[in-house]
Amino acid sequence: SQELEQSPQSLIVQEGKNLTINCTSSKTLYGLYWYKQKYGEGLIFLMMLQKGGEEKSHEKITAKLDEKKQQSSLHITASQPSHAGIYLCGAPPTSYGKLTFGQGTILTVHP
Amino acid sequence: NAGVTQTPKFQVLKTGQSMTLQCAQDMNHEYMSWYRQDPGMGLRLIHYSVGAGITDQGEVPNGYNVSRSTTEDFPLRLLSAAPSQTSVYFCASSYSNTGANVLTFGAGSRLTVL
Numbered sequence: 001s002q003e004l005e006q007s008p009q010s011l012i013v014q015e016g017k018n019l020t021i022n023c024t025s026s027k028t029l030y031g032l033y034w035y036k037q038k039y040g041e042g043l044i045f046l047m048m049l050q051k052g053g054e055e056k057s058h059e060k061i062t063a064k065l066d067e068k069k070q071q072s073s074l075h076i077t078a079s080q081p082s083h084a085g086i087y088l089c090g091a092p093p094t095s096y097g098k099l100t101f102g103q104g105t106i107l108t109v110h111p
Numbered sequence: 112n113a114g115v116t117q118t119p120k121f122q123v124l125k126t127g128q129s130m131t132l133q134c135a136q137d138m139n140h141e142y143m144s145w146y147r148q149d150p151g152m153g154l155r156l157i158h159y160s161v162g163a164g165i166t167d168q169g170e171v172p173n174g175y176n177v178s179r180s181t182t183e184d185f186p187l188r189l190l191s192a193a194p195s196q197t198s199v200y201f202c203a204s205s206y207s208n209t210g211a212n213v214l215t216f217g218a219g220s221r222l223t224v225l
Contacts, residue, residue, distance in 0.1 A: 009151070033213065042115075042201060042216035088153060090214075099144070099214065103153035 002027045004089055004102035012108045018077050021105045023089035025070040032072045033090040034063050037104075043088065046074075076107075084109045113137050117202050117217035124192045124224045132187040132220050134202030142205045142212070143185040144169070145177065147198040148219075154201065160185055192224045 003026040013019050023032065031050045035043040047056045052067030060077045076083055089102045118133045136143065144159035146169075156169030160179040174196060176188040185204075189196060199221050203214040 004153075006153075035216075040219070042218040043203075043214075045213050045215070048213060090154075092212075099156065101146075101154040103151055 002091055002100045004091055004100055006087075006089060006102035006105045008105060009103065010106040010108070012110065013079050015080060015109055015111050016078055018075065019079055019107070020076075021074045021087050021107070023072045023074070023102050025091060027070070029065065029067055029070050029072070029091060031092045032063075032065055033092070034072070034074055035088045035090060037086040037088065039085070046087075079107075079109045081109045081111050083107060115202055115204055115215050115217035117200075117220050119220060120218065121221050122223070124189075124222065126193060126224060128192050129188070129190050130192065131189075132200055132202075132222070134185045134187065134217060135183050136185075136202075136204040136215070137183065138204065138206075138215065139182060140204035140206055140215070141182070142207055143179065144203050144214070145175070145185070145187045146201045146203065147171065148201060149198050157187065157200075189222075192222075194224045196222065197224045198222060 005024045007022050033048050034046040037043045047063050049065035055064045063074045065072045086104045086106050088104045091100045115136045141162045145157040146154040148154050155171045157175050158177040160166045163179050163182050166177050179185050199219050201219050202217040205212040205214045
């Protein structure tokens with residue numbers, strides 16, 4: 001089965017700093033989702049990448065998909081306290097119904 | 112448009128008790144699923160359904176039952192709760208489970224089993 005490994009597991013940054021979260025797959029990636037979760041809340045969809053080399057941006061968050069490396073990266077520019085939360089990557093099902101998620105990266109942004 | 116609604120948000124059970132976590136969606140999604148979230152382990156799929164009357168097991172199905180009698184509802188049943196089932200449970204739905212479909216998540220149900 002496909003596994004997704006996120007790094008780092010947790011990240012503490014000062015407001016205004018840039019940061020990157022990586023998601024590495026054990027198998028070929030045919031696409032990737034990024035979600036954000038605030039404590040006590042559900043997961044909010046950020047963006048979906050569907051092909052190698054694709055890059056998408058949402059406000060100050062940019063995600064890229066590198067199929068050859070079986071990896072996706074999520075980059076936040078000029079972080080703000082509102083960016084704090086848990087970021088999870090997810091891979092579309094390789095078999096019927098089994099969407100796979102990484103273990104999550106906990107981001108803390110100090111004002 | 113409410114999206115995915117989960118109830119209850121919090122629940123405390125004693126070992127051996129039973130309960131049902133409710134999940135309802137109003138988006139006419141065919142695919143519904145239940146995940147549990149534990150520290151350091153991300154989201155693990157418990158059960159899923161690709162339509163009314165059709166369910167299947169996910170990664171960690173033991174101790175849980177599901178049914179899908181309508182398109183809108185997908186309850187998760189714990190028949191005899193155990194402390195290992197202490198977790199945060201998320202229900203999610205999407206139009207389909209194949210191809211590029213975005214899951215919409217509920218707000219979660221935090222369960223503690225004593």
